[in-house]
Amino acid sequence: MRHTHLAASLLSLGLLAELPLAQAASKNLVFCSEGSPSGFDIAQYTTGTDNDAAEPLYNRLTEFQKGGTAVIPALATRWEVSEDGLTYTFHLREGVKFHSNHGFTPTRDFNAQDVVFTFQRMLDRDHPFRKAYPAEFPYFGSMSLDKNITQVEQTGPMEVAFTLRSVDAAFIQNIAMGFAAILSAEYADHLLETGKPSDINHKPIGTGPFALARYQKDAQIRYKANKQYWDPSQVKVENLIYAINTDPSVRVQKLRKNECQITLNPRPADLATLHKDPKLKVVEQAGYNVGYIAYNTQRAPFDQLPVRQALDMAVNKQAILDAVYEGSGQLAVNAMPPTQWSYDTTIKDAAYNPEKARELLQQAGIKEGTEVTLWAMPVQRPYNPNAKLMAQMLQADWAKVGIKARIVSYEWGEYVKRVKDGEHDIVLLGWTGDNGDPDNWLGTLYSCDAIGSNNAAMWCDATYDALVKKAKGLTDREQRSELYRQAQQLLKQQVPITPVAHSKVSQPMSAKVDGFQVSPLGRNDFSGVTLID
Known part of the structure; x- marks a missing residue:
């Protein structure tokens, strides 16, 4: 299948109907994924499949540098740790907007209320939203954060303090992980008012570089560019598409036909052929x-x-x-x-x-x-x-x-x-x-x-x-x-x-892919990724 056929299939779904065909094709990035996510409320899930599906939608207070394990600022621009190591104070990024999507339009920018909501829902079993939409948070519990975080409080409109019961040497790294994605407190209130709290899992609202456009289980996930993203340099394609297929040989075939530009987890037996294909490149590194x-x-x-x-x-x-x-x-x-x-x-x-x-x-x-x-x-x-x-x-x-x-x-x-x-x-x-x-x-x-x-x-x-x-x-x-x-x-x-x-991790992709970095942490991050001629 060529770009024109891909664009035609997208047009048939009504997602790109207003774009000229050539322009539409040049603005799509297709990722051959191996499985369907259980949902998009990522705090509930632990698998790489779920994390990959949520990654385009959200940000955390801290995040991992692309291609590495160093922690960098994200929704928090900086933070301080008290002398006893028990209090972390985060200063939040101004001007960050949540997605307008699924019939929801935010009335305000991201602020401290959203951080407090995100973590209080995981901490407090009697939290109103958790009572309305019961959920378990396996990562949060398995790292004992539910026992060690004693308080999350808003100390200013754009400032939040976390108080711990005991020193946690990995705390900053832990909250850079997917489960700590920041949710919209305003959207949660809206879902409670309309009696649809479970929509937080199926109709997600985040601050990430892409917003969810459509999900068909075992077939595809479609994301659209977030035109209001706080770092515009990280949004380089109009449409990010996950084409889901559990068969690695089918994923490789799609990559070689340019039906997807990046694929996941090739079979070792396919690597020699992929290395020889001049239209492809294979990035390899020791597996963590x-x-x-x-x-x-x-x-x-x-x-x-x-x-x-x-x-x-x-x-x-x-x-x-x-x-x-x-x-x-x-x-x-x-x-x-x-x-x-x-x-x-x-x-x-x-x-x-x-x-x-x-x-x-x-x-x-x-x-x-x-x-x-x-x-x-x-x-x-x-x-x-x-x-x-x-x-x-x-x-x-x-x-x-x-x-x-x-x-x-x-x-x-x-x-x-x-x-x-x-x-x-x-x-x-x-x-x-x-x-x-x-x-x-x-x-x-x-x-x-x-x-x-x-x-x-x-x-x-x-x-x-x-x-x-x-x-x-x-x-x-x-x-x-x-x-x-x-x-x-x-x-x-x-x-x-x-x-x-x-x-060993081998990441095959089109030679035209620019900006994709293989993560030692197994994260597939498409922010800043584009296709070059």
């Missing part, structure tokens, strides 16, 4: 991620350490690395990538040993032919290019030690929801770091507070929890690192997960 197997430690028999140890040592990781990652992965022995500061280089894997695994299972009283469910992701993720194949290989590995694994899957949003509810036995998942801090791995994924959100192993260990909480409350990096190393050792000993691989 880990793909892992999580055992539901709240379910028998995975509540027994010898069972988890047996399953772990029965996994032929090298075979999986060769077949699933095809040269684009690095063997993982730890719960976070080697590029993360505080990574413990002394940790080693248990050797691949099916015979020993079988002995451990027999000693634990596990009968030959015991059935378990193995959940495999329905979508390709940066940390796992082919979950179905990985599940089939694990099924064969565990069959050798007498465990019969039945592979199950669900649509991605349903999959994530059911895992949070603890319905699985064993699940394939992974993580791409969000903010450059060790707590985003060791606290967010394995703390007791993260059960019901990001802790797929449903694992809670008091000693481990004390270590990561103490580390988060310190500001000295070496002191923090020592505690995190102890936590990593304990995590390895207790085997709530089996780390499998760190995947």
Whole structure:
């Protein structure tokens, strides 16, 4: 399909009917995405798919520099931290406008009321909006922000102060993450008055460079340029379109035909061909991620350490690395990538040993032919290019030690929801770091507070929890690192997960794409991106 056909399809939907055809085509940027978001109220969700869908719509007080992990000002132009490290005062950006969209027209610019509303809704279970539209906020809870933030108060029309119960060394990084997107308090009031509070999830209003135009589940998301964006240099296309397709081979075909200009998560087997295409470019970098197997430690028999140890040592990781990652992965022995500061280089894997695994299972009283469910992701993720194949290989590995694994899957949003509810036995998942801090791995994924959100192993260990909480409350990096190393050792000993691989990130795009930067945090940010002739 050429640009003219793409423009024609857009015209048929009535979105670009007033633009000349050539002009319309030159102002569209199409991103081949892999899945449908669960919604646009991003504080409710944790997956990369959801974050990608929300990214064009919102801003945070602080944000990550494009292509990096450094925190820069966004809706807050500057901030101060009190001497005791417990109070953060943010000075807000003047003249920022919320979208006029979905029949809502703001009567004022962004101000301190919007920041207070955004965080109070997450903090206060009795908040009027939360009572009208009940929601859970997994990131907010898994990082213990719901317990540590004691107050968010407006200290001036354009000034907000956060008071913490204890020092949080990662606080500025944490609120740069997607879940902390600032919402409109005025829009929330409007939705309450009209009896439609759930529209905040389906008809979002933000301050971002693009506003939502249309969403068709499993087909497309269409965004229109925000002509009033506070940084006009970041809005360079008229229409941003996410073309949703779960099949990576189809996404690659669309890219090569210029039906999309950027695609997500190519199969390793396609990379050689993509590199040779003169119309394309492929940006590659070491992945800040880990793909892992999580055992539901709240379910028998995975509540027994010898069972988890047996399953772990029965996994032929090298075979999986060769077949699933095809040269684009690095063997993982730890719960976070080697590029993360505080990574413990002394940790080693248990050797691949099916015979020993079988002995451990027999000693634990596990009968030959015991059935378990193995959940495999329905979508390709940066940390796992082919979950179905990985599940089939694990099924064969565990069959050798007498465990019969039945592979199950669900649509991605349903999959994530059911895992949070603890319905699985064993699940394939992974993580791409969000903010450059060790707590985003060791606290967010394995703390007791993260059960019901990001802790797929449903694992809670008091000693481990004390270590990561103490580390988060310190500001000295070496002191923090020592505690995190102890936590990593304990995590390895207790085997709530089996780390499998760190995947190299390969980002294919049209050679005409200008301004797109691959994020180590797995964020796909289209602000400032355009197409050049």
